[in-house]
Amino acid sequence: MRAASALLVLALGGCTGTGPVLSPHLPQSSQGIGVELEDTPFLAQTEYQCGPAALATLLQDTGSAATSADLSTEVYLPARQGSLQFELIAATRRHGRLPYVIAPRISVLLEELRTGRPVLVLQNLGLRSHPAWHYAVVIGYLPDSDEIILRSGTTRRKLMAAARFLSTWENAGAWGLLVLRPGELPARPEPGTYLRAVADLESVGQIRAAGQAYAAATARWPANATAWFGLGNSQYRLGELEDAEHSYRQALRANSGYLAAHNNLAMVLAERGCHRTALDTLDQALEHSRPDDPLRRTLLQTRREILQQLSESGGQVDPVCNDTDRQP
Amino acid sequence: MNNRSATKIGIYALILQLLIATFPPTALAGLIQTADAIAAEDRSAARQQLNDALAREDVQRQLVQLGIEPDAAQQRIAALTDTEIAQLRQHLHALPAGAGVLEVIGVVFVVLLILELVGVTNIFSKF
Numbered sequence: 001m002r003a004a005s006a007l008l009v010l011a012l013g014g015c016t017g018t019g020p021v022l023s024p025h026l027p028q029s030s031q032g033i034g035v036e037l038e039d040t041p042f043l044a045q046t047e048y049q050c051g052p053a054a055l056a057t058l059l060q061d062t063g064s065a066a067t068s069a070d071l072s073t074e075v076y077l078p079a080r081q082g083s084l085q086f087e088l089i090a091a092t093r094r095h096g097r098l099p100y101v102i103a104p105r106i107s108v109l110l111e112e113l114r115t116g117r118p119v120l121v122l123q124n125l126g127l128r129s130h131p132a133w134h135y136a137v138v139i140g141y142l143p144d145s146d147e148i149i150l151r152s153g154t155t156r157r158k159l160m161a162a163a164r165f166l167s168t169w170e171n172a173g174a175w176g177l178l179v180l181r182p183g184e185l186p187a188r189p190e191p192g193t194y195l196r197a198v199a200d201l202e203s204v205g206q207i208r209a210a211g212q213a214y215a216a217a218t219a220r221w222p223a224n225a226t227a228w229f230g231l232g233n234s235q236y237r238l239g240e241l242e243d244a245e246h247s248y249r250q251a252l253r254a255n256s257g258y259l260a261a262h263n264n265l266a267m268v269l270a271e272r273g274c275h276r277t278a279l280d281t282l283d284q285a286l287e288h289s290r291p292d293d294p295l296r297r298t299l300l301q302t303r304r305e306i307l308q309q310l311s312e313s314g315g316q317v318d319p320v321c322n323d324t325d326r327q328p
Numbered sequence: 329m330n331n332r333s334a335t336k337i338g339i340y341a342l343i344l345q346l347l348i349a350t351f352p353p354t355a356l357a358g359l360i361q362t363a364d365a366i367a368a369e370d371r372s373a374a375r376q377q378l379n380d381a382l383a384r385e386d387v388q389r390q391l392v393q394l395g396i397e398p399d400a401a402q403q404r405i406a407a408l409t410d411t412e413i414a415q416l417r418q419h420l421h422a423l424p425a426g427a428g429v430l431e432v433i434g435v436v437f438v439v440l441l442i443l444e445l446v447g448v449t450n451i452f453s454k455f
Contacts, residue, residue: 050428074404078395082425086416090407122426135426153428172424199363200409230362237359260365267358295360295368302358 026110026143026162035113036140036149042156043068050153051075051083054120054135055091057151058179061118064095082133085122085175093201096209097179100186100197104174106166108188112178113140115187118151120177123168133172182212185220195226202230207237218250225255232261236268244268259285259295263302275310279303363409380410383417390420 041060045053045068052071059066074091075083092099102108102119109119119138126132136152141162148165152158160168169176178186185194195217202210211234217227232247248265251258262285269278282303289296384405391401408416416423 045428048427051426054426073400074407077391077425080394080421080425080427082427084416084420084423084425086408086412086423087404090404090412094403094407122424124424131424133424133426134428196363196366199361199366200412203361203363203409204407226362226366229365233359233362260360260368263358263360295365298358298360305358 026106026141026146033114034140034142034144035110036142037113037116037118038139040118040137040139040151042151044154044156048081049076050135051088054137054151055088055179057137058118058120058177059092059095059097062097062179062181064097066095083135085177088120088135088177090204092177092179093204093206096182096206098182098184098197098201098209098213100178100180100189100194102176102178102186103190103193104176106169106174109138109176110141111187112176113138117178117187120179121169122172122175123165124171125168128171131171134168138176180213182209183216185216189220191217191221191224191227195224195230199230202234207234210234211238218247223254225251225258225261228254229258229261229264232264232268236264241268241272245272257288259289259293259299263295263299266299266302266306270306270309273313275306275313278306279310282306380413383410383413387413387416387420390417394420 039061041057043053043057043060049068049072052068052075055075056066056068056071059071071091074094075087077083077087089099089101102112109121112119121136121138123134123136124131125134134153136150136158138148138150140149141147142149142159145159146162147159148162150158150160150165180186195214198210198213198217201213211231214227214231214234217224218231221227228247228251232244232251235241235244235247245265245268248261248268251261252265255261262281266278266281269275269281282299286296286299286303289299387408388398388401388405391404392398396404405413
């Protein structure tokens with residue numbers, strides 16, 4: 001989101017004096033070893049349809065059957081004669097893939113290429129004052145001739161001088177999008193960025209895909225409470241209550257003051273009939289929470305609901321619950 | 329039940345309606361969503377729940393005005409997050425819309441010439 005805001009500022013900024021000094025050469029780390037992902041599909045764009053074509057290229061590269069025509073109805077804006085970045089991101093989610101916006105650096109882009117992943121980029125092929133926005137897919141680079149290789153427009157293998165590419169890319173906010181299969185991590189993932197992307201995937205209802213992505217995150221960062229919490233939420237929504245309970249406890253092991261995890265753990269426990277254990281969990285969490293924490297209200301609400309369920313069930317305690325009454 | 333949770337439940341109902349995926353019939357009212365928990369950690373990203381549903385309607389209306397069929401617009405809205413909706417709502421007409429090289433070919437020759445000059449300038453100003 002922060003990257004998107006930065007882009008917004010740039011896009012609205014228009015022609016304001018001279019731009020930053022561009023580094024026309026590829027980074028040192030990329031010298032000598034070229035990459036070309038020749039197996040990347042090529043889908044020639046029709047009029048104004050570079051967005052649908054570029055996104056379909058990446059989706060097909062991850063095994064999706066999505067076509068440019070499918071994507072056109074999902075991202076093309078007739079009155080703007082183009083496609084917005086947000087809609088490319090959203091459409092990626094609709095196809096069960098994880099959209100990941102890379103850090104806006106050429107070294108990061110090249111590293112993705114080296115791990116075999118093409119990158120969808122936004123370019124400004126016009127002027128800063130009169131932009132001509134274009135989406136293309138970077139599939140490789142040639143360090144010897146200092147060139148970038150793209151699937152672009154109606155050209156299957158477009159070679160662009162690295163300096164020229166950098167200029168067009170940086171004038172469009174250096175925006176690069178990866179399309180990841182659920183469970184696949186970027187070459188150098190940043191936990192916060194990755195988990196926010198997965199939470200967004202989860203929030204639009206792609207629960208199973210999000211669950212796979214969270215599982216990969218817990219494997220990569222076992223001490224990351226948010227990763228475990230997200231995994232627990234996807235398991236909960238798939239009805240896998242015991243797995244969800246385990247994940248929430250892992251989240252609390254990583255961060256014992258994680259109020260949201262206490263709340264959701266209590267909900268799982270209550271759903272399994274363990275109302276008293278659930279209430280204990282909430283009471284402990286509330287006792288140790290900061291008085292001004294906004295999540296306290298949610299926990300208190302959950303507590304009221306569980307108390308009500310308990311009174312409706314006649315105050316009976318499921319004996320199994322005591323066995324699972326472990327401290328995180 | 330306070331206003332905020334009432335709105336929240338309303339949003340869940342809306343999202344459920346719009347979603348492509350199906351859900352098991354579980355009680356979700358009190359479950360704290362991952363995105364909300366992340367936002368709660370980041371105070372600067374505090375979201376205005378109250379406006380979310382209105383913003384979705386507004387952006388959907390704007391998409392229809394830009395030539396999208398209402399049904400398609402609804403599905404496109406459903407795949408966007410609240411944060412993205414908020415950004416689109418404010419800047420839909422200003423955000424870059426990638427069109428493609430064909431548009432560039434249509435641009436007046438003089439602009440292409442300037443563009444080339446800018447390209448040359450960039451190449452020569454690298455040091």
